[in-house]
Amino acid sequence: VSQFDDDTAVAAAGPKRWHAHFTNRWNIGDKPNGGYILATAVRAMQSELRAQGDDQHPDPLSVTAHYLRPGTPDADVVIDTEMIRVGRQFATIRATLSQAGKERIAALATFGNLDALQTNAAGPSATTLCPPELPDPSTCLAREPLTPGLPSMHEQMVTLLHPNSGWMTGQRSGRAEISGWLGFADGREPDVLSLPLFADAMPPAVFELMDRPSWVPTIELTVHVRARPAPGLLRTVFRTNNLRDGLLDEEGEVWDSEGRLVAQSRQLAMLLT
Amino acid sequence: VSQFDDDTAVAAAGPKRWHAHFTNRWNIGDKPNGGYILATAVRAMQSELRAQGDDQHPDPLSVTAHYLRPGTPDADVVIDTEMIRVGRQFATIRATLSQAGKERIAALATFGNLDALQTNAAGPSATTLCPPELPDPSTCLAREPLTPGLPSMHEQMVTLLHPNSGWMTGQRSGRAEISGWLGFADGREPDVLSLPLFADAMPPAVFELMDRPSWVPTIELTVHVRARPAPGLLRTVFRTNNLRDGLLDEEGEVWDSEGRLVAQSRQLAMLLT
Numbered sequence: 167v168s169q170f171d172d173d174t175a176v177a178a179a180g181p182k183r184w185h186a187h188f189t190n191r192w193n194i195g196d197k198p199n200g201g202y203i204l205a206t207a208v209r210a211m212q213s214e215l216r217a218q219g220d221d222q223h224p225d226p227l228s229v230t231a232h233y234l235r236p237g238t239p240d241a242d243v244v245i246d247t248e249m250i251r252v253g254r255q256f257a258t259i260r261a262t263l264s265q266a267g268k269e270r271i272a273a274l275a276t277f278g279n280l281d282a283l284q285t286n287a288a289g290p291s292a293t294t295l296c297p298p299e300l301p302d303p304s305t306c307l308a309r310e311p312l313t314p315g316l317p318s319m320h321e322q323m324v325t326l327l328h329p330n331s332g333w334m335t336g337q338r339s340g341r342a343e344i345s346g347w348l349g350f351a352d353g354r355e356p357d358v359l360s361l362p363l364f365a366d367a368m369p370p371a372v373f374e375l376m377d378r379p380s381w382v383p384t385i386e387l388t389v390h391v392r393a394r395p396a397p398g399l400l401r402t403v404f405r406t407n408n409l410r411d412g413l414l415d416e417e418g419e420v421w422d423s424e425g426r427l428v429a430q431s432r433q434l435a436m437l438l439t
Numbered sequence: 440v441s442q443f444d445d446d447t448a449v450a451a452a453g454p455k456r457w458h459a460h461f462t463n464r465w466n467i468g469d470k471p472n473g474g475y476i477l478a479t480a481v482r483a484m485q486s487e488l489r490a491q492g493d494d495q496h497p498d499p500l501s502v503t504a505h506y507l508r509p510g511t512p513d514a515d516v517v518i519d520t521e522m523i524r525v526g527r528q529f530a531t532i533r534a535t536l537s538q539a540g541k542e543r544i545a546a547l548a549t550f551g552n553l554d555a556l557q558t559n560a561a562g563p564s565a566t567t568l569c570p571p572e573l574p575d576p577s578t579c580l581a582r583e584p585l586t587p588g589l590p591s592m593h594e595q596m597v598t599l600l601h602p603n604s605g606w607m608t609g610q611r612s613g614r615a616e617i618s619g620w621l622g623f624a625d626g627r628e629p630d631v632l633s634l635p636l637f638a639d640a641m642p643p644a645v646f647e648l649m650d651r652p653s654w655v656p657t658i659e660l661t662v663h664v665r666a667r668p669a670p671g672l673l674r675t676v677f678r679t680n681n682l683r684d685g686l687l688d689e690e691g692e693v694w695d696s697e698g699r700l701v702a703q704s705r706q707l708a709m710l711l712t
Contacts, residue, residue, distance in 0.1 A: 434501045
């Protein structure tokens with residue numbers, strides 16, 4: 167059992183309701199990371215599908231979360247779920263994740279079966295994207311905690327940024343792109359459930375435009391899981407294409423060790439200056 | 440009053456419930472277009488916010504819909520809404536749109552105030568994207584109905600494709616990108632509420648890879664509204680980056696006549712061969 171699996175575990179707590187507990191091990195600053203919150207909600211939705219007898223749709227193909235309030239570390243979590251439709255190919259479900267009676271995220275997800283999709287696929291394949299070129303992990307920059315001494319999610323992770331990630335060394339590139347290797351520090355291999363975490367684990371790409379890092383809270387994050395990741399470190403790249411009136415998009419790609427695009431993400435976030 | 444406003448009108452029908460009616464004027468083939476369905480749901484969510492006394496968050500900043508079943512034209516619509524949170528800057532609300540007792544889409548949206556965001560923005564702006572280069576509308580290709588004689592949404596719209604849109608002339612480019620001008624045929628100007636429609640109104644970009652057009656149903660569509668559009672035709676471009684195992688993404692940009700990026704979209708869709 168891994169730290170990630172332990173810290174996103176959910177337990178049945180009544181009809182359509184699941185309990186979890188946020189540790190402080192996935193904090194950014196003093197708050198649980200948004201990807202950690204989303205991964206916990208996805209695990210609850212997946213568990214609800216199984217609890218309702220659906221074993222045909224194990225994989226979260228498209229997951230959207232709207233972030234309502236920051237999460238609280240070292241505190242209990244309630245996830246209320248509602249099945250919307252179980253069809254042949256897809257199952258759609260929503261969830262609200264709360265702590266202390268206050269909603270933290272609202273989520274909506276469609277689950278399916280990546281293996282069945284692969285087996286049944288008859289049409290063409292075409293990818294215009296390429297994995298980001300990253301130097302050997304040994305020459306990349308390890309992500310440091312924002313505040314030394316405080317718990318940080320990056321202690322549980324392998325987070326190795328491309329050496330061109332200038333904001334870490336005080337030489338921002340002026341181009342809102344950040345790339346790097348991601349994985350779990352305890353050797354747990356990536357799977358579909360961890361992709362929502364990895365889709366929101368890198369420092370914001372917009373840091374490359376800023377004099378100093380600021381707070382970039384997510385308003386909405388959507389993750390498309392496109393394939394089951396192979397074992398090994400993930401190659402990731404995140405870009406902000408449009409920063410305007412204090413709002414920004416961030417698009418991400420997550421590639422596995424066999425060169426497959428395993429997740430695509432997009433979020434709308436706010437830049438607090 | 441415009442055709443679009445008429446055909447997406449909603450009326451209060453009890454607590455948190457709204458009624459609408461899908462005409463056949465926004466059909467693709469024999470079904471209502473997914474953007475038309477979403478625009479109707481967004482109008483209901485906007486109306487619910489107002490009905491609950493919230494006049495601070497008129498603009499749909501981020502809207503996600505999961506498509507559960509095709510819509511039915513010439514038929515009544517029920518939209519059930521649920522307010523999730525009204526905060527200072529944002530209001531979050533969900534909706535389920537049904538016809539004949541069957542859910543057609545589940546939606547989740549965050550509303551805000553584009554004018555207030557613009558007024559209060561203190562930080563930098565940066566856009567790495569450029570509007571698509573489009574020839575003069577007079578030299579673009581008017582979108583023809585899929586089946587001559589049947590009603591088509593394109594009769595209500597100005598849909599002028601870049602002449603390089605090869606699938607229309609039997610010379611597909613092999614590059615999954617389609618661009619063109621979009622607007623309303625009756626001269627109604629674009630606004631934030633029509634952007635979800637325009638984000639799903641162009642033919643699928645993946646047609647440029649196919650021997651012949653097929654059916655590309657949307658699984659999930661997210662639209663970010665980034666600015667209030669100026670009057671005039673919109674410049675749009677849509678690209679599929681990753682087609683794999685019968686699923687594909689499609690990313691879109693919608694630009695207004697003053698060169699502002701007014702909407703970004705991404706969908707996960709299925710390719711039926």
